[in-house]
Amino acid sequence: MDAARNDPGEVVVVGAGPVGLVTALLLARHGVRSLVLERHPRPYPLPRAVHLDDECRRILQNVGVADGFARISRPAAGLRLLDARHRTLAEFRRSGADGVHGHPQASLFDQPDLETLLLEAVSRQPRIRLRRGVRVTGVDAGGGVHWCETVGGWPGPENNQRTAGVVRAAAVVGCDGAGGVVRQALGSGLRRLAADQNWFVADLLGDPPVRVWDGVEQICDPARPATYLRVGERRMRWEFRMRPGETVSGLTGRLGELLGPWLPGGVGEREVLRTAHYTFRAVVARRWRRGRVLIAGDAAHLTPPFIGQGLGSGLRDAANLSWKLALVLHGRAGDPLLDSYQAEREPHATALIRLAVLAGAVMGSPAANVLRPAARAPVLGNRLTDRLLAGTSPPLRSGALVPARRPGLVGTLFPQLPLGSTTTDDENRLDDLLGPGFALLTLRDASPARIAGRAGRLGARVIRVPGSGLTVVHRWMTERRCEAVLLRPDRVVLDVT
């Protein structure tokens, strides 16, 4: 075979935040080289994202940092809505044990730790080149990425510029955040789902409040909605909605008063890592792709943080896009496959943003008290939990890859259940056994011709599920009357029989 003709070329990933790095790592897993261009000369040291769910931990697993992430994160007990006097209104429990996706349902961490892990993985990956201190200034229709290199500190005015050039890319993925240049190059406007809100955020290091409950607390107080969570052993985050006229310096001066319900003795010896003003936005880009120029993460959508799904939506973009882009660049699928990226991801991201907006509205509404009976009635509380948990990551809507006539399992993320034993076994995680491509899980030696043929055309790895009802996957499939399940590389069910 002609090696040059099979080279899928190099993708330029703009932005070396977690979404950009995971995109590059997943592309590498699918045999595609990338050049990651990052304007900041060094990783950004301050806290930002703090939460990922179990589905997103599978994505981290697939880029080889599962164990590292387990070391830098801690499972959270769930989410509680409290009233202004900190009495529980409702509780949504998360299991700290490995659940259906093989990981704890909610994990808290500090973003710089995650970036360090991902950067180490990138440095081990020969298919990725990372260049820092390079600002992308434009993307042209022919896939030319225009850049300039900046000298010294943070990218600044033009006189800081040393060299400039154009690099030709097989495709461009803009993971360059809310104000990124790639979305501008697409000419994409933003669809606003709710009004902006001003919030004050404080990150502290030191002794955490003495609390029995160890999950995320959302204070439903129309006068001052707030969030508290313990990110790490000694790392805490508070968020407070700002009132008109309030400033960061003013609220920083009143930190002891604001934190009083949690820290009655005041801030004391604790270190205030930073205080900041955040504008919480709920927006989705109208256009995610033009040709082979695409956007992902905050460049494509922004959410208020009230259900902790901002970074997760970006990682889901990376997981959805990377295998499709790889198939197209390897010449195994046509460009229309890329249409399914926005078609699948936009409704999913939008659903999570709407859920976050709803949570924020509850926190700011005097009507939140109607939830109190849910806290008293565990059955209702659990039902609500199940509803909200299930709703956290809805199945993909019908589209090119999820035909409307096959609802049910098709379009859902297949669980990561133990394949080889009845108990969870880290050595035998399903995704690791399935590898990066399509996979057919089958209960019999020979699958029905239709699905076997489809799997064959896609080059799927065929895995005969061992055990007769004894292994967890076998039981799961039998209970749902599936003989064979065809999985996409992102482990979404493509077909079932």
Ligand SMILES: O=C(O)CCc1cccc(O)c1
């Ligand atoms: O889903 C959960 O259990 C946690 C949700 C969460 C995480 C981080 C911040 C936040 O406001 C909510």
